[in-house]
Amino acid sequence: YVGISGVDETQVFCSSGENVRLSCNNALSGCTSTTWIYNYNTHSGTVELIAGGIKKTDTERHERLSLGSDCSLNIKKVTKEDHGFYTCRQFVNEQQQGADARVYLHVLHVSSSSSQSEIRSGSSVTLFCQLYYNYYLVSCVSSVGSEGLELIWVNQAGVNLQTDSRFQISFSSEQCLSSLTTTLLNEDHNREWRCQVKHRNQLKTSATYTVKYQTPTETKTPSPVTISKSPAAPTQPASVDSTLIPVSSSNSEKKSSQTTAAASTKQGT
Known part of the structure; x- marks a missing residue:
């Protein structure tokens, strides 16, 4: 225009x-x-x-x-x-x-209050969705159907999470910031929550947060293995036994596809 x-x-x-x-x-x-x-x-x-x-x-x-x-x-x-x-x-x-x-x-921009190592089933997490925008061009509002910009949290099926009592959603129009708080469940691993920006009910852009749990360390019971050194070897002392303990291995979890950051601060614009 x-x-x-x-x-x-x-x-x-x-x-x-x-x-x-x-x-x-x-x-x-x-x-x-x-x-x-x-x-x-x-x-x-x-x-x-x-x-x-x-x-x-x-x-x-x-x-x-x-x-x-x-x-x-x-x-x-x-x-x-x-x-x-x-x-x-x-x-x-x-x-x-x-x-x-x-x-x-x-x-x-979408970020999390928790570090990747803190993301696990049973823990509480708060996600922050903030639009860094020019406030004198358009306003950021919480009411549906208004002339301003809306921030909406939806699940993978596109259902508004505001309708689910499991999620607590708060909004700051001054910062154009929507925060979502929930307690993570086992089935949330690899689940996506998306924050959408809409203007006059038209989607402008969106950002996704994917829940990623750390892979638990594999724990194995040590199995002692006895090795008998041959007394026939002239350089070895007779009948020396040693015990080898297997070392536990661990799988490292990939980093989250979403940047984890501290809660966004108030814009200067």
Whole structure:
């Protein structure tokens, strides 16, 4: 859509860990005139990411950035810190051509209150689903059917977990944060719970948390094995016995596909 002062504005939603493409809607052919800049919010300083079609290498995220053939900005493995404003501008002979094309990137992030070693049947766990977004563009609400953004927890079948008394769900509209607390059961191993972002009942993006239990250490009863050394060997003392005890082995559990992190703090936007 076209925003204030004729600036072309687009909103993009994604979840952390995904790859995302931000379109440059005012691009000129060849991309040599294209500059991409980033702002965390409207009051923060500007960071130049792409200048004259060339990627800047002095930014923290430069290794995850690339310029598409259509002058779009591609970001690999998006993090929650990537949310903010991305502006595409065109310069010819150091003169800006046309209006800005601005993209607002909103990032959904799911984390757990427990470390991987604490995830086991019978333990209580709290999952946090937070949307890092630009609050002046759209509001984050808890009521269904409103104009704002909704955060909804669902199971693998798509059923809203709000309807299941096993789960306690709380919501903070100020932080756009929904937390889900439950006591884990044996059958929860490998189970997925998904947090969805909806706007006007349309799915914008989602992020999944998969429950993974540690594999218990295999315990074996030691079986002594007696080895008799031959008295015929001239270098060995006669009749020496030794006992060998098998060593227990353990299987290590793969790390969870979801990043486990501390509870998200309040955004600065």
